[in-house]
Amino acid sequence: MTDRETDGHGGQAGDTDDGTESGTVVRGERFRGGPARSFLSSLAADERIFAADLAVDRAHVVMLAEQRIVDDGVASEILAALDDVEAAGHDALPDGEDVHEAIESAVVDRVGPDGGRMHTARSRNDEVAACIRHRLREDLLAAAAATVGLRTALTAVAADNTETVMPGYTHLQPAQPTTVAHWALSYEAAVGRDTARLLAAFDRTNRSPLGAAAFAGTPFEIDRERTAGLLGFDGVVRNAADAAAGRDFLVEATTALATHATTLSGLAEDTLLFANRGFLTPADDYASTSSIMPQKVNPDTLELVRATAGDAAAGLNGLLTTLKGLPRAYNRDLQRATPHAWETVDAVTEATEVAAGAVATADWNESALTAAAGEGFSAATGVADALARAGLPFRTAHEAVAAAAEDAEAALDDDDPEAAVDAVDAAVRASTGEAVEAYVARDRLAAVLAPATSVAERDSAGGPAPTATTEEVTTARAEVEADETAVADRRDALAAAAARLTEEVDDRV
Template sequence: MTDEDDAEETVVRRDRFSGGPAREFLSSLGADERIFAADLAVDRAHVVMLAEQDIVDDDTASEILGALADIENAGHDELPDGEDVHEAIETAVIDRVGPDGGRMHTARSRNDEVAACLRYRLRSDILDALETVLSGRDALLDAASEHTETVMPGYTHLQPAQPTTVAHWLCSYEQALARDTERLLDAYERVNRSPLGAAAFAGTPFDIDRERTAELLGFDGLVENATDAVSARDCLVETTAAATGLGLTLSGLAEDLVVFASKGHVELADEYASTSSIMPQKKNPDTLELVRGRTGDATAGLNGLVTTLKGLPRAYNRDLQRASGHAFDAIDSVVESTDVAIGAVTTAEWPEAALADAAGDGFATATGVADSLARSGVPFRTAHEVVAHAGERSADPAIEDIEAAVEELLDDDQANALDWDAIEQALDPTASVEMRDSRGGPAPETVSTHIARARTRLDTDSEAATDRREDVELASAHLDREVDHYV
């Protein structure tokens, strides 16, 4: 297309492709509002590089950059019609500058432009997600520090299993969120690479400087191969998978709280609950049920994304227009869920007396008793049988039931070697918890040590996220200064 064509049409395509019944079907302009700012940044960096490389003259660069500032001030809603935000911004530049405005698109394609805009915006969303998750981890550790000695029942298969503590349960989710943090940080590293300069898929004959545009946009490096640069959307898959993993963590947290609330083991703050429209006594954990339900948004987004990408030939295909929305929707959903889930758990009240009473339900101390027998020299499988036999005698066995089972199943040498004080102590849920002082266990001192280690890890992760945020902000300020040289 020549500059004269642009002057006549004030759009970037000929009449043959400028209308028709499929025009609205093709357009992504409304959805592209999310990457409006990203596109302007990519345009600015590209124009600055073109001027520095003497591909466009400084006066033209100045006019184009000035037009981009006007477009930014006017906002996305004032853009002319177009297939997408990229075409609409270019049309708006040409409207303001005239034919020379079309020089902005020299040495690039919408293919590499789109890919750069998506990565530019996606990294910002990852940083926002990281900030929310890191804040949530901090809040969980604060809450855990207050409940290292709050004994509660632990469950497997939703049945009483062993006593644990509120702190130990909270730390289990903080640790899961730490892995979610790792996955988001890893995704960021591969997102933050520049495809700009790949053009359609085969590079360009112009003497461009891809490293310079990457620097101006705050990317850490390049997606070097031009065909891969415009084709690759695996960064979307990786980010959406990380967001889905986060959603699954939150769904588990929400489910536990729903179950605990149904048993009277936790009292949610009113801000995170609702009442029934007909039953005034009800206090429903609705927000947590929605956290659980919203995880479906993320898993559906991941499925939609990989289905869109499956089997596409190399280079750009219009299917890719539908890909990014899945990723952005998934991230938005889980970030909101993180705030709600963490808010619900950290504002909840834990009724210590009721939890302590329930901690031994269903003979939950049985494993501790079996461990005490084993520590006295009884083979663990035999100890397991003894305790099971005691449980058959009573739903809530006392020391007398253990003694009867020992007399029936163990020989005199084994019985005489038993530490009965330790066995009787193991029947108490609090003592049972205190016994479990192996690394990662629920004993109060062990959990306190774990919290200290978790805080060190949290500090490291927070520093990594802050460094990345600062790098992006420094690059943005640097781009602004470079633009100011021309405007």
């Protein structure tokens, strides 16, 4: 978005004595018409940053008045006009290439030529960058808050199911018994990292580019820190060219969202598989039925959550492809870059909220989970561990139990743990020449074959044992609370800045 020249007094070069035709800011007859005008325009899409642009305009005008660059009376008129523009809404804006030009046109229409002084010492380049950051930071906090909500739901599921045994899988094959708590906490930990990435993206987004002008700064004695403070930014983007051109904050935000969407996709896939196996039943609010098969309960909201990872990956790829190879300073390509971030943050935030609701309201089938926990001789690792802890080399124990696996699994399928111990005993004798009792008592092995016992013994930090998961729930709750506070603190800081800006404007209108 190329900048408009100023006349050195804050007015627009080329302004007529009576302002501009029909209130429209004109940048010369040469660029007023032609079939490409609608192609160039982003006015409709810019509705998303309408409020942000008004805030940026107000902060800039307040600063111009404080710096004696614009007279107090003119600043007051401009600020009053901006109030009128806000009250009328985005749909009432005159035609323009973008929301920035349209708002300025609306102000000039109300104030006259002096309305053009609001654009003194800035370009649409630094203006749009500021508006994008202003709006995106709110969206990032909404996304982070949604991840905190999901972690709260996962932690609650874990707290209620520390002793609910379930099958654990690798390669989608029965592997070792675990617990619902351990499964839920594994996703809580992953989403916790997603929260951290979103908050870090917020912190780097929350820097002001205002004052960079087109890309080379301005001769006016502006106060960049003042506008940054009025808008709740934590500081400024130091280099003017970087401030106007840089969009890596968009990449970082979209990357964090795409990473989180990938986490969500795994959570949704697991939950869909559990529903398929009868391990859980989704609440009706997060399911639908068939148009022809009345018995169906389809967890299709989670299918859409799973698909959101594709949307997010596409958004990130589109953004990176648009930005790739752009020369420094402003290029109109950037107008096409930002929608990738908007679409991604909207889709991922909504998917996170849906996933949280689905997890929180699902009904876990404990009997089905317990029955499946021992499938496929999943206690085999526990048996090998018991033999190794008793002195048999682990590799020898592993091979012996592997040799016994088929017979032991068949015995357990017949609910005959003694026969399963016999199978292990025969394999140990074949491997070592000694009976299994030389290492582990038979009743001890029979106990280890039970999934609940196998789980209870895995009480190392981060393991599935009830003692370990109970401790992890306590830690997770503290971390969730800390991140909830971190989101709230950032929101409070933005709200406080908005209140201060309102006070400054009210004092001048």
